[in-house]
Amino acid sequence: MSRTRIAAAELFCARCGRGVRRGAARWPEGYLCATCHTHALETYGRCAGCGVDRLTPGIAPDGGRLCTDCAGGLGEFFCELCGREARRHRRGVCGTCVLAERLSILLDDGTGRIRPQLIPFAEGLCRMSRPRSGLTWIANPHVQQMLRTLADPLTPITHETLNSLSPWRSVAYLRDLLMHHGVLPPADRQLVLFQRWLGEILAGIERPEHRQIVERFAAWHVQRRLRRFAERGPLTAKQSQQARAEIRRSIAFLAWLGDRGRGLGSCGQADIDAWYAGAYTARRLTHGFLRWAIRHQLLTPVTIPHQTTTNPAPITQKQRLATIHRLLTADDIPLLTRVAATLMLLYAQPLTRILRLSIDDVLHHGNQVSIRLGDPPSPVPEPFADLLLRHIDQRLNLTTATNPDARWLFPGRRGGQPMTPEALETRLRQHQIPGLRGRTAAIRQLVLQAPAPVVATMLGYHPDHTARLLTEAGATWSRYAAGDHTPR
Numbered sequence: 001m002s003r004t005r006i007a008a009a010e011l012f013c014a015r016c017g018r019g020v021r022r023g024a025a026r027w028p029e030g031y032l033c034a035t036c037h038t039h040a041l042e043t044y045g046r047c048a049g050c051g052v053d054r055l056t057p058g059i060a061p062d063g064g065r066l067c068t069d070c071a072g073g074l075g076e077f078f079c080e081l082c083g084r085e086a087r088r089h090r091r092g093v094c095g096t097c098v099l100a101e102r103l104s105i106l107l108d109d110g111t112g113r114i115r116p117q118l119i120p121f122a123e124g125l126c127r128m129s130r131p132r133s134g135l136t137w138i139a140n141p142h143v144q145q146m147l148r149t150l151a152d153p154l155t156p157i158t159h160e161t162l163n164s165l166s167p168w169r170s171v172a173y174l175r176d177l178l179m180h181h182g183v184l185p186p187a188d189r190q191l192v193l194f195q196r197w198l199g200e201i202l203a204g205i206e207r208p209e210h211r212q213i214v215e216r217f218a219a220w221h222v223q224r225r226l227r228r229f230a231e232r233g234p235l236t237a238k239q240s241q242q243a244r245a246e247i248r249r250s251i252a253f254l255a256w257l258g259d260r261g262r263g264l265g266s267c268g269q270a271d272i273d274a275w276y277a278g279a280y281t282a283r284r285l286t287h288g289f290l291r292w293a294i295r296h297q298l299l300t301p302v303t304i305p306h307q308t309t310t311n312p313a314p315i316t317q318k319q320r321l322a323t324i325h326r327l328l329t330a331d332d333i334p335l336l337t338r339v340a341a342t343l344m345l346l347y348a349q350p351l352t353r354i355l356r357l358s359i360d361d362v363l364h365h366g367n368q369v370s371i372r373l374g375d376p377p378s379p380v381p382e383p384f385a386d387l388l389l390r391h392i393d394q395r396l397n398l399t400t401a402t403n404p405d406a407r408w409l410f411p412g413r414r415g416g417q418p419m420t421p422e423a424l425e426t427r428l429r430q431h432q433i434p435g436l437r438g439r440t441a442a443i444r445q446l447v448l449q450a451p452a453p454v455v456a457t458m459l460g461y462h463p464d465h466t467a468r469l470l471t472e473a474g475a476t477w478s479r480y481a482a483g484d485h486t487p488r
Contacts, residue, residue, distance in 0.1 A: 028073040041087035055085040095131035106147040115151050124181040130399040163196050180415030190235035210254045221292045237422050250289040269302045276305045314441035315434050337427045339391040348443035355418040357409040359392050374460040
């Protein structure tokens with residue numbers, strides 16, 4: 001019996017050119033690798049042939065998307081259970097039905113049904129546009145164990161219960177989903193993670209007197225400050241990291257004193273000077289602990305060393321304009337990065353504020369595009385307006401269970417939350433885009449071009465901040481009074 005010989009050119013994907021394994025899907029256009037085949041069967045839209053909105057795995061000669069009927073020879077992909085046209089994860093059954101079936105087993109409370117409190121969570125997972133990621137997630141043994149724990153009717157579904165589970169990253173992701181779907185009450189993610197970390201690090205302090213002091217410092221100073229920040233908006237990872245560093249420094253300082261045969265009450269100025277000598281930058285986060293200890297009469301009044309630090313010098317206006325031009329024209333930089341960086345360099349917006357923007361803050365009236373950064377909204381010039389609108393249509397992280405209906409301009413992977421500043425900073429560094437130095441250059445240039453009160457109002461800055469920058473620049477507009485200048 002002879003075998004069918006396969007031409008060498010046919011061993012490569014017809015769409016991306018990568019090599020394919022024998023047995024790969026073969027469509028009229030040729031073989032498809034697993035990645036392109038999966039992507040094709042997860043692509044929906046208006047068919048360029050018949051104009052119907054449905055699954056469009058085929059590609060027309062002009063690059064348009066085609067449905068299975070218009071493409072021809074691709075096969076049928078209707079689910080035998082729900083009738084939806086989708087990629088099949090099991091013979092004749094789509095991924096959504098398979099996901100629902102597996103969740104019904106994992107979340108069974110012993111009655112053959114999903115625990116009632118977890119029904120919104122299960123329904124939310126099943127609404128994923130790409131259930132493949134949900135199936136991959138629940139296939140992890142530790143995720144299955146967590147879901148079975150929550151399904152037990154004797155286990156309360158609370159934040160405290162989740163704190164007892166591990167690993168912490170998976171617990172944090174599960175917590176986000178449960179809060180997003182209303183199963184758990186809202187709680188600040190970073191604050192919850194900090195509290196979990198705090199319990200673990202306190203347990204590792206050997207000397208009881210040190211543990212008691214650090215526990216008091218954490219409860220009455222560090223956590224109180226974090227809760228105050230959380231009332232204004234979600235804590236950032238940097239705020240949480242600084243709080244952890246303060247706790248670590250307080251523990252290290254007490255241990256250092258113990259090695260010198262001293263306690264906090266017997267600590268004197270000579271000890272403070274010796275602690276900071278030669279390592280001021282690394283140990284300056286001890287400031288908060290020492291001031292707190294003095295206020296609570298745990299430490300005799302001492303002088304805490306202080307060294308003035310300065311921010312890095314801003315880039316020049318020429319460098320700023322060159323970077324903006326590169327962002328507007330360089331197709332090798334991801335669209336998300338280009339849009340976020342341009343908002344920073346054009347409107348002097350900090351990353352934390354950029355990430356809190358929603359698509360509702362982008363106003364599109366006829367040919368005019370504006371963005372609500374303050375009052376009134378700021379106009380968006382071309383070609384940045386086109387980039388901004390394209391980004392809105394192509395936003396990432398909308399195909400999983402965390403943010404399927406997100407209104408964020410930059411949706412993140414956490415349930416109901418935007419991207420993190422750290423993730424955006426990483427993107428900027430990858431493309432050598434100056435962050436703080438670029439934003440500082442932008443705001444300084446803007447106060448040179450327009451009255452500082454106007455800049456503050458339109459871009460969401462405090463008037464005192466822009467006035468100080470104006471004074472530092474030695475510019476005009478110094479007699480322009482803040483307030484409403486609308487003619488009466």
